[in-house]
Amino acid sequence: MQIIHTIAELRTALNAYRHPAVVPTMGNLHAGHLALVRQAKPLGDVTVSTIFVNRLQFAPHEDFDTYPRTLEADCAQLEAAGCDIVFAPKEAELYPQPQTFKMHPPTELADILEGHFRPGFFIGVCTVVMKLLACTQARTALFGKKDYQQLMVIRNMVKQFALPVDVIGGETQRNEAGLALSSRNGYLSPTQREEALLLSATLKKIVAALRAGGADINALETEAMLTLRSAGWMPDYVAVRRQADLQAPQPGDPMVVLAAARLGSTRLIDNMEV
Ligand code: PAF
Numbered sequence: 297m298q299i300i301h302t303i304a305e306l307r308t309a310l311n312a313y314r315h316p317a318v319v320p321t322m323g324n325l326h327a328g329h330l331a332l333v334r335q336a337k338p339l340g341d342v343t344v345s346t347i348f349v350n351r352l353q354f355a356p357h358e359d360f361d362t363y364p365r366t367l368e369a370d371c372a373q374l375e376a377a378g379c380d381i382v383f384a385p386k387e388a389e390l391y392p393q394p395q396t397f398k399m400h401p402p403t404e405l406a407d408i409l410e411g412h413f414r415p416g417f418f419i420g421v422c423t424v425v426m427k428l429l430a431c432t433q434a435r436t437a438l439f440g441k442k443d444y445q446q447l448m449v450i451r452n453m454v455k456q457f458a459l460p461v462d463v464i465g466g467e468t469q470r471n472e473a474g475l476a477l478s479s480r481n482g483y484l485s486p487t488q489r490e491e492a493l494l495l496s497a498t499l500k501k502i503v504a505a506l507r508a509g510g511a512d513i514n515a516l517e518t519e520a521m522l523t524l525r526s527a528g529w530m531p532d533y534v535a536v537r538r539q540a541d542l543q544a545p546q547p548g549d550p551m552v553v554l555a556a557a558r559l560g561s562t563r564l565i566d567n568m569e570v
Contacts, residue, residue: 297375299382303390303431306383310433313342318434320425323347323384324364325373328469328477332438333377335466339436345374346428347384352395353420364482383432390427398423401449408542409554410445410565413532418449425450426457434461442468442476444554444567445542468566470496476566483562492559494527499568502536502553506570513545524557531557539569 300306310316317340319332329345336343347370354360371382399422405411406418429437437454439447451463469477474496475489484492498520505511513536520534533556538549545551551570556563 297379297382299371299384301385301389306431309381315340315435316342316344316432317436318432319345319438320428321345321347322349322363323370324366324479325370326477326479328440328442330373330377331469332440332466333374333379336436336438337378342380343378344381344383344432345379346432347382348390350420350424351387352423353417355414355416395423399426399453401453405452405542406449409533409535410556413556421446422449422453429459429461436462436464438464438466440468441465442478444552448542478564480562480564488559492564494524495555495557495564495566498523499553499555499566503568503570506551529557529559531555
């Protein structure tokens with residue numbers, strides 16, 4: 297496996313290939329990322345993973361400075377998963393001067409849910425993903441469904457700009473108790489890891505009620521917020537939306553339940569399709 301830090305070297309390495317399958321990450325990898333790498337493997341003639349903690353998608357009060365940088369351990373895991381090339385640029389390589397061109401995704405998709413609570417987040421995500429797709433010459437790119445809205449925003453960006461990239465979603469990986477794998481789970485204490493199960497349990501309950509039919513969506517959302525609050529969480533949202541565009545569902549629409557909530561100082565997100 298090659299570990300490459302500059303765009304020029306990456307271009308040279310990629311000359312030998314026609315169809316890079318790319319898994320963009322911010323490092324601090326877990327089994328969810330590695331599942332994406334394994335899923336990517338048969339989809340291209342070279343498997344590339346990018347590791348870059350993208351300052352542009354963090355608000356000033358968020359965890360950019362403390363986000364774990366674990367390049368060596370990440371590379372060992374990527375190699376074991378069959379990755380061929382790791383692109384891990386330094387900030388000055390990817391953003392040689394302040395990145396003054398930015399991608400602005402449409403408000404109806406990017407200013408709701410995550411975008412409402414993390415203003416500018418999707419501008420940062422789209423800007424870096426656009427750049428990483430260009431650097432890696434991705435023909436296939438894989439993103440986890442745990443970041444459901446991110447996947448949808450990226451899919452739409454790729455479509456609207458006619459980028460020659462197939463965007464593929466990877467299923468959310470969970471531990472045996474149901475907690476969605478996330479780099480931020482590393483911030484949780486052992487007790488909080490137990491408490492964190494309430495998030496997936498709450499979503500599961502809503503999914504069951506929706507599948508049973510005749511449920512009052514507003515009541516389900518409100519009850520879930522109360523459940524989380526009374527267990528000491530600070531929920532940002534629990535929302536039932538339609539899968540197609542994350543707007544309010546109409547009868548018959550395939551739905552997805554999404555939630556974001558803070559447990560102590562750790563903000564977790566999760567979602568389940570109905
Ligand atoms: O999901 C992530 O890890 C990041 O948002 C991504 C897509 C790598 C962009 O920085």
